Amino acid sequence: MDELSKSSDLNYIVVEGPIGVGKTYLAERLAERFSWGLLLEEAETNPFLKDFYRDRERYAFQTQLYFLVSRFRQQQEFFYRDLFIPGTVSDYVFAKDRIFATINLSEKELALYDRIQTALVEKIPLPDLIVYLTAEVKVLLERIKKRGRSFEKEMEPEYLEKLSEAYSQFFFHYDRSPLLVVNTNNLDLVNNHDHLDDLIEQIKKPPLGKRYYNPSW
Numbered sequence: 001m002d003e004l005s006k007s008s009d010l011n012y013i014v015v016e017g018p019i020g021v022g023k024t025y026l027a028e029r030l031a032e033r034f035s036w037g038l039l040l041e042e043a044e045t046n047p048f049l050k051d052f053y054r055d056r057e058r059y060a061f062q063t064q065l066y067f068l069v070s071r072f073r074q075q076q077e078f079f080y081r082d083l084f085i086p087g088t089v090s091d092y093v094f095a096k097d098r099i100f101a102t103i104n105l106s107e108k109e110l111a112l113y114d115r116i117q118t119a120l121v122e123k124i125p126l127p128d129l130i131v132y133l134t135a136e137v138k139v140l141l142e143r144i145k146k147r148g149r150s151f152e153k154e155m156e157p158e159y160l161e162k163l164s165e166a167y168s169q170f171f172f173h174y175d176r177s178p179l180l181v182v183n184t185n186n187l188d189l190v191n192n193h194d195h196l197d198d199l200i201e202q203i204k205k206p207p208l209g210k211r212y213y214n215p216s217w
Contacts, residue, residue, distance in 0.1 A: 009207055010128045011086075014093045016171070017133035018164045019152070020144040022189055026133065026199075027091040029189070033200060039078050039090035042070060044149075053155060060104040064113060068097050072120045079125060094124040095176070099166045127177045129207040134168075135184045137161050178207035183214040 013036075015027045024040060031038040043049065048063040071094055078088070101113050135143075137160050144152050144160075171179060180203060189196045195215070202213045 008204070010204070012088045012090075012125060012127045013129050013131065013203065014090045014127040014177075015131045015133065016091075016093055016096060016167075017135075017184075018140060018167050019155070019160065020140040020147070021133040021135050021184060022143065023091040023133060026131070026189055026196075027089045029196060030200065030203070031089045034087060034089070036087040036089050037078070037085040039074070039088055041090075041092040042074060043067075046070070053152065056104060056159075061106075061109045061113075064097070064101050064105060064109075065116070067100070068113070068117060068120070071097060072124070075124050090127075093127060093130055093177075095121055095174075096167075096170065099163070099170050103162055103166050129178050129180060129203070130171075130174070131180045131182060131203055132167075132171050133182050133184050134164075137164055139185055140164070179210045180207075181210065181212045183212075186215060 013030060015023045015030070017023050027040065028038060030036070046063060046066050048059050048066055052059040052063040071092070075094055098114075098117060101110055101117070105113055137157060140160055141157060144155065171181070182199065182202075187195045187199070189199065198215065199213070202211075205211075
């Protein structure tokens with residue numbers, strides 16, 4: 001166990017990044033190291049997701065609205081239920097839901113989505129630190145292939161490219177929480193303990209503004 005200092009300003013850490021970058025794995029390892037609560041995105045419970053990957057235009061709004069409402073419910077239940085845990089790690093930040101909305105929804109759908117999202121987002125606590133994982137699209141595709149989720153098999157590289165760019169734009173302008181931007185192209189957090197340990201040391205540093213970690217292993 002790798003405890004944080006009692007004087008640390010970190011109580012709520014979010015790991016973010018595009019599909020396949022390794023958010024959930026890192027969030028799980030951080031929760032283990034710090035003995036914190038773990039809040040994971042329930043992506044595979046979305047009944048529209050498989051249809052969305054087959055026909056994005058037809059199923060985008062249903063998929064997006066389900067994610068928005070279910071994430072809001074999950075966060076509300078988690079933070080009200082677990083008031084006495086020392087800290088929380090999550091593999092998504094609630095505000096990022098709009099990244100997918102902007103690239104998947106029509107203009108009218110996005111306007112309706114924004115009305116709902118705006119009413120909900122202010123009721124969600126902000127992270128003390130967001131660890132934003134990045135990787136080239138070819139690296140993301142390799143990782144997606146390795147994990148073998150059936151509903152991701154039909155994902156086109158073009159869609160992943162668009163999604164990665166949307167993430168970059170979102171976090172370039174994001175200023176509501178401190179941000180640690182991590183280039184994971186050369187990191188193997190699953191099989192290399194040194195890579196994981198070094199990244200965790202970066203995460204434990206005081207959360208100030210925007211920092212970059214670009215390892216050359």
